[in-house]
Amino acid sequence: MTDAEHQFIVVEGPIGVGKSTLARLLAESLAAQPVLEEPGANPFLERFYKSPRSGALPAQLYFLFQRCQQLAALNQQDLFAPVRVADYLWEKDRLFARLTLDEAEFALYEQVSRGLDVQPPKPDLVIYLQAPVDVLLERITRRAVGYEHHIEREYLVRLNEAYARFFHEYEAAPLLIVNAAAIDPVNNAADYQELLAAIRRMRRGRLYYNPMSARSI
Numbered sequence: 313m314t315d316a317e318h319q320f321i322v323v324e325g326p327i328g329v330g331k332s333t334l335a336r337l338l339a340e341s342l343a344a345q346p347v348l349e350e351p352g353a354n355p356f357l358e359r360f361y362k363s364p365r366s367g368a369l370p371a372q373l374y375f376l377f378q379r380c381q382q383l384a385a386l387n388q389q390d391l392f393a394p395v396r397v398a399d400y401l402w403e404k405d406r407l408f409a410r411l412t413l414d415e416a417e418f419a420l421y422e423q424v425s426r427g428l429d430v431q432p433p434k435p436d437l438v439i440y441l442q443a444p445v446d447v448l449l450e451r452i453t454r455r456a457v458g459y460e461h462h463i464e465r466e467y468l469v470r471l472n473e474a475y476a477r478f479f480h481e482y483e484a485a486p487l488l489i490v491n492a493a494a495i496d497p498v499n500n501a502a503d504y505q506e507l508l509a510a511i512r513r514m515r516r517g518r519l520y521y522n523p524m525s526a527r528s529i
Contacts, residue, residue, distance in 0.1 A: 318342070318437050321397045321511070322485075324404060325441030325492065326471045327463065328448035328455075333498045334441070335399040341508055347382065347398035352457075354378070360412070361462035368412040372421060376405055376428070383432045402432035403478070411474050435485045437514055441492040442476075445469050487518045494522060 321344070323335040332348055339346040351357055354374045360367030383402060409421045443451075445468045452460050479487065488511060497504035510521050 317515075318511075319395055320433050320435045321395070321437045321439065322401050322435040323397065323399050323439045323441065324401050324475075324479075325443070326448060326468065326475050327460070328452040328468075329441040329443050329492050330451065330498050331441055332399040334439070335397045337498070337504060338508070338511070339397040342395055342397065344395035344397045347386065347396050349375075349400050350378065358459035358462070361459055364412060364467070369417045369421070372405075372409050372412060372417075373424065375408070376421070376425060379405055380428050380430050383430060386433055396433075398435075401435070401438065402430065407474055407478055408471075411470060437488065437511070438482070438485050439488045439490060439511065440475070440479050440482075441490050443491075443493040445472055447493045448472070486514055486516050488514050488521055489519065490521045 321338065321342075323331040323338070325331045335348060336346055338344065354371060356367055356371040356374055360371040379400065379402060386396065406425070409418055409425075413421055445465060448468050449465060452463060479489065490507065495503040495507065497507045507521065510519070
């Protein structure tokens with residue numbers, strides 16, 4: 313299988329799992345265009361982590377518009393655009409909205425989202441990075457992003473569970489589920505090369521990847 317057979321790869325997973333860094337590495341290895349979120353540009357994100365109740369709606373709407381603009385720009389590019397590697401699925405926006413907004417806020421979010429009429433490009437491979445909450449907390453602490461110091465464990469537990477439910481039912485694209493707690497492809501070159509080989513082999517269906525063995529599920 314050649315790299316060119318993957319035209320749009322998405323790396324997903326909860327906060328702290330390493331999806332953005334892995335997406336950058338893959339983009340470099342595959343000579344691809346990175347499509348990355350910019351959480352640091354969201355002026356409401358720190359407010360949300362400090363006070364989820366008051367900061368959830370503006371933070372979520374900011375991300376909604378940011379992702380909408382980014383994905384719309386991809387669709388406007390020509391048919392011979394390069395391979396792309398993104399660090400988010402469009403569907404994750406609704407996942408976070410359902411998790412963080414109350415019923416009235418979520419109804420407003422749904423109304424706004426429907427009005428945008430987004431037609432996101434369909435990925436031909438999704439890489440879902442899994443890790444326990446303790447691993448996520450350790451990695452968040454290690455990378456020392458200021459506003460992330462306010463992230464609470466309970467929020468990560470709920471987020472991890474939401475991702476697990478979402479990908480348990482996900483069938484829109486081939487799915488590679490990676491045990492990201494057992495490998496460190498960001499800092500370990502051997503781990504990265506093994507994972508890259510698994511990504512290049514991935515054609516269809518669903519595969520659960522562990523560092524020493526990969527098995528179909």
